[in-house]
Amino acid sequence: MLEAMIAAGGRRALAQDRTPSTWIWPAAAVAICALLTAVMRVSFDSFAVFLLPLADDFGWDRAETAGIYGCMMLFFGIGCPIAGRMMDRFGPRWTYVIGAMIIAAAFQWTATADALWQFYLSVGVAVGLGGALIGVVSHATLLARWFRANLTIAIATAAAASGVGMLVFAPLLQLLIQGEGWRAAYAALSLTSAILAAVLLVLPWRRLSGPVAPLEVKSASRVVPRPSADTAISPYRHIGFWALFGIQFLTAFGMFALNPQIVAFLIEQGFKPLAAAGAFGATGLAGTIGLIVFAWLADRRGRGLAMTISYSMTMIGFSLLLAIMALPVWWLVGMFVVIYGPTFGSRGPIVNALVPRLFGRGPGLGLIMGSVHLGMGAGAALGATLGGYLHDVSGYETVIVVAIAANAAALALYWSVGAIRRA
Numbered sequence: 329m330l331e332a333m334i335a336a337g338g339r340r341a342l343a344q345d346r347t348p349s350t351w352i353w354p355a356a357a358v359a360i361c362a363l364l365t366a367v368m369r370v371s372f373d374s375f376a377v378f379l380l381p382l383a384d385d386f387g388w389d390r391a392e393t394a395g396i397y398g399c400m401m402l403f404f405g406i407g408c409p410i411a412g413r414m415m416d417r418f419g420p421r422w423t424y425v426i427g428a429m430i431i432a433a434a435f436q437w438t439a440t441a442d443a444l445w446q447f448y449l450s451v452g453v454a455v456g457l458g459g460a461l462i463g464v465v466s467h468a469t470l471l472a473r474w475f476r477a478n479l480t481i482a483i484a485t486a487a488a489a490s491g492v493g494m495l496v497f498a499p500l501l502q503l504l505i506q507g508e509g510w511r512a513a514y515a516a517l518s519l520t521s522a523i524l525a526a527v528l529l530v531l532p533w534r535r536l537s538g539p540v541a542p543l544e545v546k547s548a549s550r551v552v553p554r555p556s557a558d559t560a561i562s563p564y565r566h567i568g569f570w571a572l573f574g575i576q577f578l579t580a581f582g583m584f585a586l587n588p589q590i591v592a593f594l595i596e597q598g599f600k601p602l603a604a605a606g607a608f609g610a611t612g613l614a615g616t617i618g619l620i621v622f623a624w625l626a627d628r629r630g631r632g633l634a635m636t637i638s639y640s641m642t643m644i645g646f647s648l649l650l651a652i653m654a655l656p657v658w659w660l661v662g663m664f665v666v667i668y669g670p671t672f673g674s675r676g677p678i679v680n681a682l683v684p685r686l687f688g689r690g691p692g693l694g695l696i697m698g699s700v701h702l703g704m705g706a707g708a709a710l711g712a713t714l715g716g717y718l719h720d721v722s723g724y725e726t727v728i729v730v731a732i733a734a735n736a737a738a739l740a741l742y743w744s745v746g747a748i749r750r751a
Contacts, residue, residue: 354474354482357536360528361467361486364424366493367524368459371431371517372400373612375451376591377501377605381510382447390589392444394716397588398709399452400459401580405705407460412698414461415469416691421533427461428525430454435518439511456705458521465701468680469694473538477627479684484623484677488616495616498591498609502602563696568686571745572679573703575738579675580707582734585715585727586646587672593649593724597656607661614669622674631678632742632749639739642671643732650728675738685751 375397383393414423434454441447467486475482504513563569586593590611594604618638626634645668652660683697711734718727742748 353535354471354538357470357474357538358482358486360531360536361471362489363524364428364462365464365467365487366489367428367431367521368463369489369612370493370497371435371455371459371521372397372404373587373608374497374501374517375400376588376608377498377505378510378513379588380592380595380601381505385510386444388444390592390719391713391716394588394719395713396444396447396452397584398711398713398716399448400456400709401584401705401712402709403453403456403705404460404463405702405707405709407457408463408465408701408705409695409698410457411460411463411465412469412694412696415466415694419533419537420466420470421528421531423461423466424528425525427458427463427466428521428528430458430461432518432521432525434458435514435521439514439518460698460701460705464676464680465694465698468683468697470536470538472684472689472693476689480623480627480677480681481620483680484619487673487677488619492613492616495609495613498605498612499602502605506601563687564699566686566747567745568682568747568751569696569700571741571748572682572686572700574741575675575679575748576700576703577707578734578738578741580704581711582731582738583642583672583711584708585711585718585731585734586649588712589715589719589724589727594652594661597652599656599658599661607665610665611669611672614665615672615674618670618672618674619677621670623677626678626681631682634678635675635739635742638671638674639735641667642735645669645671646728646732646735650725653724682748682751686747 379393379397382388382396383390411423411427414426431454434450437450437454438447441450464483464487468483471482471486472479501513501516504516591601591604591608594607595601599607622634622638625637645664648660648664648667652664679700680697683700684693687693687696711731714730715727718730
């Protein structure tokens with residue numbers, strides 16, 4: 329099915345190339361985006377495995393430690409417009425290579441850090457910026473050049489690798505931390521990113537980059553070509569842009585208020601550290617399945633249905649955490665993995681595919697995509713930081729209630745704005 333989808337996308341994107349191998353280049357673009365997504369997700373979400381070892385080693389409270397993750401997501405958001413602009417100006421080769429090099433250098437510094445401010449600069453600022461360059465904005469900008477009708481599924485296919493990465497790396501990092509310490513684990517992440525940068529440098533990006541179409545912006549009743557700034561309708565005056573920005577902000581706020589603390593939460597409920605890391609990795613695998621399922625559902629049965637089911641499952645999953653606090657048994661953890669796991673990241677491909685539907689696939693698409701994702705970074709930063717603070721002052725119950733409310737607000741915003749419902 330994927331090969332057929334890719335072939336169709338390739339034929340539409342490269343109408344002038346009728347050779348049987350047309351599908352190879354868009355397929356390769358999806359595969360590269362998938363690999364980079366896995367590395368970015370591990371770079372970010374592995375912090376859940378490091379949180380307790382760092383807090384215990386340095387004596388930091390939860391707000392200080394979770395604040396590192398919040399800082400990382402803030403600079404991820406700041407880096408998203410930069411990533412989009414770099415994709416527009418320099419293309420994927422240097423955007424991706426520079427991002428991987430920044431992450432490699434940042435983790436190497438982290439492996440030797442011994443003060444809180446160093447972690448905020450290395451993991452918070454540098455990994456956040458580097459992750460933005462090899463993250464979803466760059467992928468969505470690249471894949472939008474190859475796919476139209478199947479863009480949601482193409483983005484979801486690339487994003488699905490993130491779950492496999494966490495399933496493999498979360499337990500491996502936990503074992504490495506237990507055996508060699510967290511410094512060795514960060515050094516291993518640095519080496520992985522450095523190798524990735526070298527591979528990215530030599531790939532045939534002239535063929536992989538895909539065709540570029542003129543940018544267009546949809547108004548309420550017409551599509552307006554964007555040949556110049558003087559004749560364009562600014563995307564930032566379009567209600568759809570701010571609705572997508574708000575959805576990204578609220579969703580990220582709710583998800584990241586809890587997600588960085590899930591391993592610590594399970595350990596504090598009495599589960600063993602390796603088992604807790606394994607359960608967290610299993611949510612990543614469930615997310616892999618969910619990305620494909622919800623993308624297919626959005627393209628075939630409607631985005632509204634996919635969004636409603638996804639948000640509902642997230643809120644039910646968070647409610648199960650309250651049940652685990654009252655009854656810490658593995659079958660409840662299993663239910664949490666099965667219900668919550670498929671929804672993590674599931675809204676991303678749907679929102680990403682809406683951006684080119686509203687604003688076209690031209691050379692300015694990357695900057696618009698990055699600007700939308702600034703909402704995600706800001707929401708995740710505030711959610712992670714506030715989640716740590718609420719844990720310190722009132723416990724997990726308040727964090728869970730706030731996370732559920734934020735997801736409910738994001739779903740309500742989607743249904744309240746006709747421009748994105750009809751896009």
